[in-house]
Amino acid sequence: MTTPSPALRGWLDEALRRIEADVNRSADTHLLRLPIPSVPGVTLYLKDESTHPTGSLKHRLARSLFLYALCNGWVREGTTVIEASSGSTAVSEAYFAQLLDLPFVAVMPRGTSPAKIAQIEFYGGRCHMVERAADVCAEAQRLAEACNGHFMDQFTYAERATDWRGNNNITQSIFEQMAQEPHPIPDWIVCGAGTGGTSATMGRYVRYRRLPTRVCVADPEHSAFFEGFRDGNPQATVPRGSGIEGIGRPTVEPSFQPGVIDRMIRVPDVASIAAVWVLRDRLGRACGGSTGTNLVGAIDLIADMRRRGRQGSIATLICDPGDRYRGTYFNRDWLSAAGMDIGPWMERIDGFFRTGAWTGDGLATAER
Known part of the structure; x- marks a missing residue:
């Protein structure tokens, strides 16, 4: 076995020191509470990953x-x-x-x-x-x-690279920040899947800590993850790329771990984009399209809790800021050219916040 040279180890030590120093200069991201007037017994929390130095999860x-x-x-x-x-x-x-x-x-x-x-x-x-x-x-x-x-x-x-047992991973951070909330153990955590690493971390962590929280992956259309999960087929593919940047893949990637996911919800792209328009009005700032996918998934779960008369909490993620998408998701000319009429979905999503009315029409669900 070759022993690393002192110069190589010296460079490695300095590289690790720089990364650790960068971590020490950074604070944890905020956990925001998004009121849902129509469902007072359920609280939705948004883990705002857009405040990282590079602006995303x-x-x-x-x-x-x-x-x-x-x-x-x-x-x-x-x-x-x-x-x-x-x-x-x-x-x-x-x-x-x-x-x-x-x-x-x-x-x-x-x-x-x-x-x-x-x-x-x-x-x-x-x-x-x-x-x-x-x-x-x-x-x-x-x-x-x-x-x-x-x-x-x-x-x-x-x-593999993320320490799912702890070390300030995103799931550990959510539970620590929710410790003093009325419902500190969320019924669901909702996330998207781009690599599958975040959902794997979440699913493993709640099992390791013996928590009753379930993990739901909200997947955009034109992504192979939903089919792979639903059909138990790690070779599933779809013919085109996702329309929601950052999540969805044409193949089931190796980091995607279906065994630690409890439910998947497939969300139409037009619904994801409509959701961030509604969220901009209700949160006061714009978020990226994958946040909209998460929000639609969370709404579907909250509506189910409401139907069953269950109180509790759900946590999901703000993945990145909306200013990256001014020329696309938040541009009406771009939406028109893409053939996307977000109006009906905006009314439906905003109507849920106002009245609690919701159906799963247009969504697909698969569960373990």
Whole structure:
């Protein structure tokens, strides 16, 4: 076995110190309470991951992936780091690559929002575009081999790199922040799936802590995760990429762990986008499309609790800020060109907040 040289270990020690110092400079994200006047017995909480330094939930993942790669000896001084990402993970990884003075390349589908591309470039990263979302991983691997770099591969390593037992993972943080709330143990935690790492962390944590909380994944249309979960088929595929950036995949990724998920809800893209328009009015600021997917999933669960006369709480995530989507989800010309009429879904979602009326029409549900 080759012993690492003092110079190599010295660089690694400094890299880990820089990441730890960055963590120490950062505070935890807020847990917001969103009132639902029509359902006074159920409280909805939003874990605001948009306040991380890089503006999204993926900041936690990027930090974990870098620590994992560094401690495994995959990333060394001068290593070019390459990631396959639709945007937010790449933004966060570009941040950490810059922190460690490492070159970074993001392989992403053409059509990724310009705001995300600009952020990656702001942190010194380079964007490499492909035509089809299904090709990002293969192209990232090819580039890594060509330059003797490291393909970070969030889709494989997300569930391995995150410490699901604790160490301030997102689920532990939610439970600590809810400790003094009227219903401190949520009935459900709702999240989307891009890699599957967040849902794996949540599902494992509640089982490890022997908590009754159940985990629901809200999945956009044009994603293979729902079919894979419903049919028990890890080889499930869909023919096109997701219309909601950051979540949904055309294949079932290795980090997706269906055995720790209790329910999945498939949400139409038009409903996800309508939901963030409604949320902007009720929260006072804009959030990204994946937050809308989460919100629709949470509403469906709250409506079920209301029908059963159950009181309690549900927690979900604000994944990233809406300013990244001014030219798309919050642009009526873009919506019109995409053939999306969000009006009926906006009325339906806002109507739930006002009256509690809700049906599952347009949604698909699968449960273990």
